[in-house]
Amino acid sequence: MSRHIVVIGGGPSGMMAAIAAQKEGGQVTLVEKNEKLGKKLYITGKGRCNVSNDADTQGLIRNIPHNGRFLFSAFESFSPQDLCALLHANGCDTVVERGQRVFPASNKASDVTKALEKAMLGAKILLHTQVADLILDGSQVKGVALSNGKTLSCDAVIIATGGLSYPSTGSTGDGYFFAQSCGHTVTDTSPALVPINLRDAWAKSLQGLTLKNVRLTAMTGKKRLFSEQGELLFTHFGISGPLVLSLSSYLVGIQGKIDLFLDLKPALTVEKLLDRLQREVDANPRQELHTLMQGYLPRTMAALFPDLCDIDAKKAIGTLSLAQRRAIAQTLKKLSLTFDGVRSFSEAVITSGGVCTKEINPSTMESKLIQNLYFAGEVIDVDALTGGFNLQIAFSTGYKAGKSAATINFKENK
Template sequence: MEKLYDVAIVGAGAAGIIATIAACQSHENVLLIEKLPKIGAKLKATGGGRCNLTNTLDEEQFMKSFGKQGRFMSDALKLFDATALREFFHDLGVQTHCPDGFRIFPVTHDSTTILTALQTKLKSLALDIQTNCSIESIIKEDELFIVKANEKSFKAKKVIVSTGGLGYPTLGAEGDGYEFAKSLGHSVTSLHPAMMPLLTKEQWGAQCRADTIANATIKVDIKKYKKLKACGDLIFTKNGIRGPVVLDFARDVTPILDKHGEVPILVNLTKGMNEDQIYKVFKNHSTLSTLETMQTILPLSIAQALCNECEVNAQEKFKNLEGIKREKLVKVLAWTPLTIIGHEGFKHAMITRGGVSLKEIEPKTMQSKIISGLYFCGEVMDLDGPCGGYNLQWSFSSGYLAGQLYD
């Protein structure tokens, strides 16, 4: 006789694993299905392998960081917030700490520590785990879900979809969860890669790859999107920009890029200095060359590149430059113009912007409003946050709530 599961969890990333652990607390027959040979592949790669689990923001600020849809996560955070997450891992023998006062990591700064603890926990529970099991379809017949995979078929009273997004396809991301959702009557928003380097039309940045610019500010130079802004460390690449500030900013830029083809941006590389403050710097260093003065606020490579872009004689004193060139240089130092022309797609995207419409999911339970017994958690839903432990906390919180299997 074919086994009937209380719940089948499809996808063994952060959200799926913790949903499974939560489901095992109150259900006997639990099935976890993963297409890859091992569970938690993307979790292992999180945070460059360091696994930034969460952060210290309070609930309101945390939700605000996700934008206008952030309040959707209120119930999930109330049930399983950063404190609960740290206590959960402490009970599994994993110590965490907050070295910079904001981001929370395992003290080992090694994602393997987290993954090993979760694997050990799963082994202690009475459940079935199917790896190397690629799902073909999920349908509902006579109040039961039929999950077809390869040459196998599973029956379950409830299903949790935790398949993640499209980022890092080498780690199993193929967007199959979106197709399952649509086949069951759900809407999926437009999907965009997020958290990745960006490509620029300008090439002078290739000369500046050795230097990291701390506290750089980026904003979109299109009136309609003038409120879009991010601040953090920036690094120039051979053909664009990367760094934490770019990863955050990419979430907002990729949808605009799809619409307009290219996106003009302005970058402050001088730690927030405005034109008046920059003029004052030149005045206070009047005995130095223009390049030497710029080096007091910028790395040499960037100072030289900007002089070249403004067609300024870097060895000349600032006061001896033509007035129009002085004005241009100061404007560029205050807000350096760049043009975003592309990115490398989902291949290098850490997360996906977009997903299963939140309007069709009950935030108090993570259950579908369309199909009873169907639940969603993690990145497959239309909710994403910036760098800094936001997305992993959301995966754990939503997974834990979905695993309660409230009706």
């Protein structure tokens, strides 16, 4: 006799849970409050859907700042290669791009959703339907109560509701409420992979400017929190871009003052920059400083850079003192940015925090507190850097939860 499994949430983890449970003979009902499945998939990877990262298990874990080891079993059970094979079998070919990022070959997120929907044919899908609460019998889950007053009895429930990021897609933290209602600990939640606010007016004036191959460093006191090289975008509120989103994940829970520094020329030392400046002074001493800086920086940034060094932009470079030349070199290497917090959940790619991993069996994704209750995806207290890692977490934990819900307790209870 097959087990009836209710999956709460029709995002990537919920759809994969339904696929895995069906594959093991489970009878699946997926409950989704939105009008369609996979809504968040449509906005990942700038609409192209960075569906995974073609790394091995250790490579995946290295890109997960919080609780990465918890996911070892899930990644071993369902790898990025397994995901690509499943998508291919259901009509969605994939390609691997820079940084091992995996995308649908068509560059259409909709093709990923269609492939997942095809793979879960046979599951009962309830759209525009919201779960209000879990139905418990002691320390076992027996079903779910819907907001329309109806109930669904079942043998197992998988909570795959996502976190709090992008609330416009329906992520409102329902899963945290369900988990807490049956005794689970939910760690503090905060936006992650999110842009950063700056107080600096000059930075905001550069709105739209992208800098490539720069190094961004974050410090709190003498402790270095983050230092990586990549691409950064200036915005009307501060900074964004892949480098900034990755940085934001390392700022979660930091209580002290955070100092940010930008190395605009990571390939050169201060001394090499001084040598270059001296050569240019010797070659054209009458050149104005703002013009010289166009050889180092984009035009819009070059125009304001002298002010950041407290030097007149129209000063002839031949009249620069050694101290002024050193100030230019040092500012190119360590430009201070004034941190003013991160943006809100509405702009966050993922949520940091969630259901405590110590209360979930990593080999099955089953609750250690409530029998036949499982968790998958962003609702769990795990989050990764950019590059497809977070979607792979969703797919791997969804697969593990779905397979376990359909088989493990059934075999134990026979």
